[in-house]
Amino acid sequence: MRDALIAAAFQLFLERGYEATTVDDIVALAGVGRRSFFRYFPSKEDVVFPDHERCLADLTAFLAGSDEDDEPVARVCDAARLVLRMYAENPSFSVQRYRLTKSFPALRAYELSVVWRYERALAAYLRRRFAGWSDGDLRADVIAAAVVAAHNNALRSWLRSGGEDDAEAGVDHALRFVQDSWAPGGEDTGGGQPEDDVVVVITKRRTPLWRVVRELETQSDGA
C-alpha cells in the first residue's frame, strides 16, 4: 500500500505538477482512504522522499561504527558515498524526483531540511573526532558543509545527465577536492612520479598569491 501510494503520487505529480495534485487525488487513484495516506507519510512532501529516513539511519550507524584509526575526513566522505549510492540504486526514480524538486519550491524547501539532517549527522561525528582541537567545532561544521556541497555538486550533475554519467566517479572526484583541502596526504596514493621531481615557479613579487595558485592549479595536478 505504501508503494501504491508512492506510485500514484508520482504519476499525478509528473502529469499535473506537485501543487496541482491534492492528497485526495492521490488516494483516489491508489484506491485507499485519505486517512491511510497520512498513516504512511506524515506530510504530502514525505511521499516524494520515501527512503531518506532509512538512509539517514544507515548513515548514522555507519559513522557510529567507525573507530579511532579512521581518518575523519575520509570517513565522512565515505558516508557521503553511502547517500549517493541510495540515489544511484534507482536512477530513473531519482531523476524524476530531481525534476520535481527543481520546479516546486515547497519540495526544494523540504529537501533542504533533509540535507540539513545529513549535514548535522556528519558534523556531529566530526565534532566528536575533533574534540580537543582548537576550533574543533568550527572545523567540523565547515568540513561537513564542504562534503555535503561537493556531494550535491556531483549528485546534481549526475541527475542533470539523466542518470547516464558515472555517479560514483563524479562524487569521488568532487570529494577528492575536499580531501585535498583538509585531509592532506589523502591524494598521495602512489603513482609513477618520482617523489623528488621538482617544480620551479617564477613570478613577480606582489602578485596576489591567489593568482599564483590559480596558475599552478591549471598547469599541474599537485604542486
Place this chain on the structure above:
Amino acid sequence: MRDALIAAAFQLFLERGYEATTVDDIVALAGVGRRSFFRYFPSKEDVVFPDHERCLADLTAFLAGSDEDDEPVARVCDAARLVLRMYAENPSFSVQRYRLTKSFPALRAYELSVVWRYERALAAYLRRRFAGWSDGDLRADVIAAAVVAAHNNALRSWLRSGGEDDAEAGVDHALRFVQDSWAPGGEDTGGGQPEDDVVVVITKRRTPLWRVVRELETQSDGA
C-alpha cells in the same frame, strides 16, 4: 502596520509558542484585518524573518558591485559579514528569533531555505569568478558552503551567548579558517616592494598545494 504585525506576532509567539499562535490571533492583537497580514507577509513564517529579503538584495548588490581585482574568497567573506551585521543591528530581536527557530521545526525549515538562498548567491558569484578554472563550479559550491557554515557557526555561538560576545570578532575568526584553506595571500594589502621584483619557488612535484602556499605565506608578504 507591518511593524505592528511583527510586534504582535513576536509577542504571541514568545508567550504561547509559534504553532499555538494563529494568524487570527496576530491580526486580532494588531487590530487589523486578516487579509492584510497576507498582504505584508506571504506566509506566517515570513513574519519571523522580516528583513532577510532586503538583506539578500543587499548581498546580491554587494557582490555585483565587485571588480576583477578582488580576491573572490575574500569578497564572499565580506558578503557574509554583511549578513552578520544585519543580525548584530538588533541583538535582542535576533536572540529572540534564534530561540524561536531553535524550538520549532517549521521555522527551522524556513530558515534553511533562507540560508540556502544566501549560499546560492555566494556560489553564483564564485562561479562567475572561477569560470574557466578546472572544477570551477565545484570549487565555487564548496567554498560558498564553507563560508556559510563558518558564518553560521560564529553567528550561532554569538546568539547562544545572548548577544553578549563580540559578533564581528567571532565571525572574523571563523572566516579566517575558510580563507586560510582557499584564499592564500589575503594579507597582501600594500608595501613598498617594486613591481618587477621576482620570486622563485622551488618545490617537489605532488606536494599538496596548501603546503606550498603555507610556505610562501610564512616566508614572504605577497608572492
Place this chain on the structure above:
DNA sequence: GGACACTACGGCACTCAGTACCCTCAAGTA
C-alpha cells in the same frame, strides 16, 4: 463641485493539508 481613478484595507467564502475521533472488519485468542 463632481467624476474619475488609484490605493489600502476589510470581509467573506473557498480550497486544501493535517488532525482527532470514532467506526468497521478481520484475525487471532482465551
Place this chain on the structure above:
DNA sequence: TACTTGAGGGTACTGAGTGCCGTAGTGTCC
C-alpha cells in the same frame, strides 16, 4: 462466544493561504 488487536475507512474539525469583491480615503482632472 466474547474479547482484544490492528489495519484501514469516514466524518468533522482547525488553520493557512487565495480570490473576489466592497469600501473608504486620497488625490487629479475637467
